[in-house]
Amino acid sequence: MTAIKELKATARAKVGKGAARAERRAGRVPAVIYGDGKAPLGISLDYTEITRTIYAGHFLTTLFNVDVEGEKHRVIPRDYQLDPIKDLPLHVDFLRVAIGATLEVDVPVHFVNAEASPGIKRGGTLNIVSHTVALNVPADAIPDAINVDLTGREIGDSVHLSSVALPAGVTSAIHGDDTLATIVAPSGLKEAEADEAAAAAAAAASAATPAKKS
Template structure:
């Protein structure tokens, strides 16, 4: 069952860099709500409440509800700008959604059966080539994540996007050309003797040959 997330917002009459800096000093985050064939709307969100919700993976791939006054609007999170080193959100982009129009969202993969995969049991090393997927779907079909079963994967065999079972109503953004993209591979580990053997022969003189030097002759 999908989790429900609600954002409480207020209108932001003043815009621009200076106005945004002043807003952040009051514990608010400037945001923009756009889409659904309507004009963009400048909003302000509570910073601490937003930061808490951003800790939840599902927040990024769920239909959110943004409430301003007595009106609510379904939307999705499209972009989050963060401070480069502070734990601070600088700006948020929200996109309105309509129930009869497809949306484009990036959702995470959840890998199942890694421990029981034959390749892992055989000593293989896991490589998650893709950890998320950009999809298109109607809002009612939006999954929080996509399960990827790797429990039968052998060594050196890649699981491709075309082999991932997608939820009902979900399509891969990018079309059929994406189907051959590798998602998950279990590599054969390099043997210790192969690593040790990489340096063999370096600096040694083959039998029957006289060592030569390329530098200047040594002085007495």
């Protein structure tokens, strides 16, 4: 079961840009809790605590119990805004999560066993197409990451989501198949293959040309 982390917050009496700026001047980050058929709840978070929590990683795939003056709200972060210059939090959106709910989340993709890939051993490069993948997951069992095994992968291979074993209860949230990575040939090998192909084509053309009679 996914561990639920704790956050403390205070209710905001006022909303709007002016109130949000006042919260930031006071060393707090404005936020909102919404969803589950209930009215949105404006809150504010301790600036130092929420900054540390965001930069600890996995923020958007972590469940939280947000304690708003003694009342706990089971939520997952849906979005957050950072200052474009300082990269510090300006606002956070939380979605209420009911017991037994299924969520769509973007889960990081990790590529493992590169040393067991013949294509990479030959000098091929792993070209990562998707660093995250959209999945439908049980709220109480959100995976930290999806591991993609590169064992046996050759140059020219494409790795698709459909070939990856997903945890129990987890399904793709996209329509069709998603390409996660490809293994591309090194430039030297590409040039050698191109030269070979050109030579073969020239030989075939020469063989097909009738010899001139003297």
